[in-house]
Amino acid sequence: MATDTPNLSGPFDVIIVGSGAGGGMSAYHLTKSGLKVLMLEAGRHYDPATETPMFNTNAEAPLRGVGTPDKPFGFYDATVDGGWQVPNEPYTVAEGSEPFTWWRPRMLGGRTNHWGRIALRFGPLDFKPKSRDGLGHDWPITYDDLAPWYDKTEKLIGVSGAYPAQNLLNTPDSPAGCLMEAAPPRAFEIFYGRAFKAMGIPVIPMHGAVVTGAMEGRNTCLFATPCGRGCAIGANFQSTTVLLPPAMATGNLTIRTNALVYQVDLDKAGKAKGVSFVDRKTGEHHSVTAKAVVLAAGSGETARILLNSKSAAFPDGLCNTHGMVGRYLMDSVGLSVAGQFPAMEGLPPTNDDGQGTQHTYVPWWGYEKQKELGFPRGYHIEIGGGRHMPSMGMAGLLPDDETSVGDELRGKLRNRFGSIIGFDGRGEMIPNDDCYCELDPSVKDKWGVPVLRFHWKWGESETKQAAHMVQTFLAVIDKLGGKPEPGVETDGRKAISKGGEMIHEIGTARMGHDDTDSVVNQFGQSWAVPNLFVMDGAVMVSSPDKNPTLSILALAWRSADNLVTLSKQGAL
Numbered sequence: 001m002a003t004d005t006p007n008l009s010g011p012f013d014v015i016i017v018g019s020g021a022g023g024g025m026s027a028y029h030l031t032k033s034g035l036k037v038l039m040l041e042a043g044r045h046y047d048p049a050t051e052t053p054m055f056n057t058n059a060e061a062p063l064r065g066v067g068t069p070d071k072p073f074g075f076y077d078a079t080v081d082g083g084w085q086v087p088n089e090p091y092t093v094a095e096g097s098e099p100f101t102w103w104r105p106r107m108l109g110g111r112t113n114h115w116g117r118i119a120l121r122f123g124p125l126d127f128k129p130k131s132r133d134g135l136g137h138d139w140p141i142t143y144d145d146l147a148p149w150y151d152k153t154e155k156l157i158g159v160s161g162a163y164p165a166q167n168l169l170n171t172p173d174s175p176a177g178c179l180m181e182a183a184p185p186r187a188f189e190i191f192y193g194r195a196f197k198a199m200g201i202p203v204i205p206m207h208g209a210v211v212t213g214a215m216e217g218r219n220t221c222l223f224a225t226p227c228g229r230g231c232a233i234g235a236n237f238q239s240t241t242v243l244l245p246p247a248m249a250t251g252n253l254t255i256r257t258n259a260l261v262y263q264v265d266l267d268k269a270g271k272a273k274g275v276s277f278v279d280r281k282t283g284e285h286h287s288v289t290a291k292a293v294v295l296a297a298g299s300g301e302t303a304r305i306l307l308n309s310k311s312a313a314f315p316d317g318l319c320n321t322h323g324m325v326g327r328y329l330m331d332s333v334g335l336s337v338a339g340q341f342p343a344m345e346g347l348p349p350t351n352d353d354g355q356g357t358q359h360t361y362v363p364w365w366g367y368e369k370q371k372e373l374g375f376p377r378g379y380h381i382e383i384g385g386g387r388h389m390p391s392m393g394m395a396g397l398l399p400d401d402e403t404s405v406g407d408e409l410r411g412k413l414r415n416r417f418g419s420i421i422g423f424d425g426r427g428e429m430i431p432n433d434d435c436y437c438e439l440d441p442s443v444k445d446k447w448g449v450p451v452l453r454f455h456w457k458w459g460e461s462e463t464k465q466a467a468h469m470v471q472t473f474l475a476v477i478d479k480l481g482g483k484p485e486p487g488v489e490t491d492g493r494k495a496i497s498k499g500g501e502m503i504h505e506i507g508t509a510r511m512g513h514d515d516t517d518s519v520v521n522q523f524g525q526s527w528a529v530p531n532l533f534v535m536d537g538a539v540m541v542s543s544p545d546k547n548p549t550l551s552i553l554a555l556a557w558r559s560a561d562n563l564v565t566l567s568k569q570g571a572l
Contacts, residue, residue, distance in 0.1 A: 006254045012038045012290040013567065015275055017261045017305065020110025021549050022536035023296035024239030024247075025153075025556040026563075031252035033564040038288060040259040040277055042297070043106030044081050046113065048240050051080065052230035058391045065391050074391065078113040078230035082106035088280075088446035089260075091300075092453045100456040100499035102300055106280075108257060109240035110298070111503065112549070117209040117227050117236050117357045118382070119159045120546035121150050123170030125367070129430075129542050133376050135461075136430045137328075139541045140513050140522045143172070149554040154178040154207075157237040157553065158215050161207035168202060171363040180212045183223065183359040186352055188344060188385035188421050195479040196362055206361045209237035209550075218242075223352035226388070236357075259286075262449045263309040264293055264318055264532060272532045275305075278447045285447075291572045292531040292563065295509075296556065299329070299538040300437060303508035304452050306519075307439050317439075319519050319528045325509055326437045329454070330543035332504040333379060333427035333462045334497035335469055338485045339477035340397070344385075344419040353386035353418070364545055375464035379427030379545045381472075387418035423476065425469035426502065428545045430461050435499070437508060456499035467492030504548055506537035524559040531572045535559050 013035040016023050023039060030037050053076045058065030061075035071077055072084060082105040093100050105111055124143040129136045155178055162179035182205035185193065193203040210221045218234035218241070227236050234241045247253045258280040265287060267273040274289035295302045303326045309318035317325055364378035397416045404412060434457035439450040470490050477484050489495040499505075512518020515527035524539050526532040535556040537548050566572055 006256050008038065008254075008256065008286065008288050010036070010038065010289065012036050012254070012288070013572075014038070014292045014294055014563070015040065015288060015290040016294045016296055017275060018110060018296035018298065018301070018536065019108050019244065019255070020112050020239055020296065020298065020536070021552040022556040023294070024109065024112065024243035025553050026294050026296060026535045026560040027247045027253055028243040029557060029560040030564065031247040031250040035252060035564065035567060037247070037253050038290060039253060039255045040261050040275065040288075041108050041255065041257045042260040042280065042301075043108060043110075043257065045257045046080060046107040046109055046240060048078070048113065048230040048238055049232050052078065052232040054225045054229055054232050058389055073114070073228055076229045078228060079105045080107055089451070090443060090445065091451050092440045092443055094453055094455045097454065098456045098458060098499060100454040102452070102454065102500050102505070103503045104298070104301070108255070109238050109244070112237065112239040113230055114228060115549055116547070118361075118547045119154070119157070119207045119209040119550040120380075121172045121174070121207075122146075122544050122546055122551050123172050125170040126542060126544035126546070129377070133370070135376055137510075137541050140511055145522075146551075146554055146558065147172075149558045150550070151175060151178050153550065153554045153557060157209050157242055158211040158218065159207055159209050159550075160212040161205045163205045166202070166204050168204070168363055169367045171204075174207070179207065183208065183210070183212055183221075184352075185359050186350070186386055187347055188418070189358070189360045189383065191341070191344060192383055192385075192421060192476065192480065193360060195476045198479065199475070201362060201365045203360050203362055206358045208357045208359075210355070210357055211235050221355065224354040226354065226356040228356055260447070261297065261305055262447075263305060264295075264529075266311060266313070266529070270313060270529065272529050278449070283447060292533065292567070294533045294535050294563070295538075296534070296536040298536055299505050299508045300452055302534060302536055302538045303437055304439070306509065308450060314528070319509070319526050319532070321528065322516050324517070324519050328431040328507040328510060329435045329437055329456075329505060330429045330431050330507045330540075331500055332502040332543060332545070332547075333429055333465055334425060334502040335466055335495045336422055336424045337470060337473040337477070337488055338420055338422040339480075339482035340416070340485075341419050341421060341480055341482040343481060344421070346415050347387070347418055349387040349418070353388055356384070356388075358382050358384065373468065375461050375468065377428035377430065377461065377465065377545070379425045379465060379469060382424040382426060383421060384424065385418070385421035390417070421482070423473040425466070425473075426545055426547065427462070427465045427469070429543045430459055431507060431542065432457065432459050454499070458496055458499070463492040463496055465492070466496040470495055504543070506540040506543055506548055509534050509538035510541045511539045512541070523562040524555070525562070533559060533563060
């Protein structure tokens with residue numbers, strides 16, 4: 001599908017930088033509208049149909065598939081190149097900053113090959129947070145503005161979770177016909193649901209980008225293997241499965257892999273004329289031209305490209321006249337607590353335990369209790385458990401003070417396997433002035449391009465939220481007769497995740513009402529360079545407690561439709 005040496009002479013209407021959610025969605029619609037598109041991807045080619053080890057057992061893998069520094073999510077994780085660290089492409093964290101870690105998949109399709117397939121809509125309150133409690137910033141759009149694209153996106157990528165309307169505050173129900181049938185709850189999901197419901201906390205079907213019914217060219221999910229491995233049968237959403245192949249089929253898409261874009265090039269009139277990139281395999285530098293440029297490289301990489309695109313007109317970086325590029329970097333608040341539950345011991349294994357994506361989840365229930373809770377905003381809860389394919393080690397199954405060997409040990413492990421349930425909080429971060437990225441003045445990558453330097457600091461709102469997560473999880477574990485994992489940290493300042501650790505970083509080139517408080521308008525169109533667009537998570541104004549991928553896709557579709565309109569009007 002992609003190649004390292006396509007014909008780059010064009011002519012091209014649009015250059016897209018990045019091939020993940022935003023890049024893939026924009027390519028899909030621009031090519032289907034007849035525009036000639038060149039896509040530049042920094043990573044290697046990847047084909048999930050031939051490279052996905054769906055049914056390999058962990059016993060066949062080195063270290064039984066356990067995570068390593070190079071493969072932190074396990075040997076078979078779909079991120080075939082890249083991760084927390086990318087060879088020859090460092091980043092730095094400013095002195096005095098709290099920790100920040102940056103996940104970069106260097107592969108065609110980007111993070112859509114790796115993500116958890118949790119596809120949640122932002123709610124009406126999420127677009128107007130400042131109007132509600134005076135904190136953060138309001139979006140220049142409302143939920144109703146984006147809702148039609150949510151509808152279309154769910155139908156296109158295949159999202160399951162259909163269920164009678166819940167009518168929960170700020171947790172939108174999808175209109176009829178948008179969602180496929182919900183995946184049935186598994187034993188551990190039924191089990192924990194009893195506790196939450198007894199506490200007055202709702203448990204509802206997860207909206208997951210996993211098809212429970214056949215779609216054209218895609219097979220129904222088998223619920224047998226972890227989604228993080230990728231999917232050879234096309235049951236879960238990946239840009240490489242759903243968006244790029246049909247875009248290629250139009251004849252209007254050219255893909256160049258191993259193309260690390262480092263700057264946007266301007267013409268004498270101040271418009272974008274193309275981009276420059278370095279071939280990561282050969283080290284050769286190239287420049288390509290088009291009528292318009294779309295940056296969809298991810299929040300960090302998009303900011304890096306803009307900041308590195310300096311000129312006499314933009315001495316501090318492209319679109320950065322008011323210092324907004326790289327500002328208001330955000331990530332989800334996160335932490336995990338697990339428990340062992342005697343009631344779940346001895347259950348028979350079932351095929352549907354293999355799939356990693358949750359079938360149910362707990363949306364935030366405290367919108368009307370913010371004052372008594374002592375922190376603004378909230379979090380949802382993702383729960384993992386069941387009898388997944390064993391990996392190296394059986395941590396947590398036996399107490400530290402319990403010893404046994406041989407058949408006795410094996411019997412206890414078999415009995416207790418599947419009795420561990422993990423509770424993961426994913427909460428909203430309020431943007432602050434201490435969280436941003438900039439070019440490091442002294443560190444460059446292998447090809448001489450300045451790298452990003454991150455600044456990070458969680459606010460008190462987030463650490464209090466983290467403490468509440470821990471107390472909630474401990475209360476549920478107790479109610480179900482379980483025993484929490486040893487050494488649970490209850491101090492929110494210590495329990496909270498590192499910045500970037502949730503792999504939900506957004507912001508850095510947010511949309512707004514004018515160029516003094518934002519980088520782009522509501523359609524991702526740059527204020528400073530009208531034929532330059534941003535179509536990834538960089539445009540987001542706030543970081544709701546919902547995972548961002550579905551919203552990135554919907555926003556990119558809306559922005560691509562606007563770009564097509566501008567093209568037809570001759571405005572590019």
